[in-house]
Amino acid sequence: xxxxxxxxxxxxxxxxxxxxxxVNESNRHAVPPGSETHFKVVVVSDAFxxxxxxxxxxxxxxxxxxxxxxxxxxxxxQTHTADEWAARGGRVxxxxxxxxxxKHDRRHG
Numbered sequence: 102x103x104x105x106x107x108x109x110x111x112x113x114x115x116x117x118x119x120x121x122x123x124v125n126e127s128n129r130h131a132v133p134p135g136s137e138t139h140f141k142v143v144v145v146s147d148a149f150x151x152x153x154x155x156x157x158x159x160x161x162x163x164x165x166x167x168x169x170x171x172x173x174x175x176x177x178x179q180t181h182t183a184d185e186w187a188a189r190g191g192r193v194x195x196x197x198x199x200x201x202x203x204k205h206d207r208r209h210g
Contacts, residue, residue: 103137104137104140104168104172104173105123105125105137105140107168108123108140108142108165108168108173109121109123111164111165111168112142112144112161112164112165115148115164116144116146116148116160116161116164117146117147117148118144118145118146119145119146119147119183119186120143120144120145120186120191121142121143121144121145122141122142122143122144122193123140123141123142123143124140124141124142124143125137125139125140126139126140126141126175126177127139127140137172137173138172138173138174138175139173139174139175139176139177140173140175140176140177141177141179142161142176142177142178142179143179143181143193144161144178144179144180144181145181145182145183145185145186146180146182147182147183148160149180149181149182150182154180157178157180158178158180161176161178161180162176179193179194
């Protein structure tokens with residue numbers, strides 16, 4: 102879990118989140134067991150106040166640039182302010198099912 106730990110440390114340091122969840126969803130994809138390639142991140146931070154969703158995602162992607170360049174294949178982001186998080190009752194959206202993407206799933210036509 103060294104990639105997940107690095108993601109958590111970087112986000113805690115940069116955003117001082119009120120709430121942070123990092124879920125390794127690699128097991129839901131066509132990757133070897135124990136992989137750290139697909140993550141869902143739920144982060145609630147005052148650092149997002151006044152920012153659009155795109156700006157928030159760009160901020161998180163910038164913080165995690167090394168991980169995204171070095172093996173993290175997919176990063177699902179749910180970024181909220183404290184007020185937004187409270188308004189949604191702390192509810193986390195479920196990730197969609199993996200639709201494949203392995204060599205065996207490619208269609209030729």
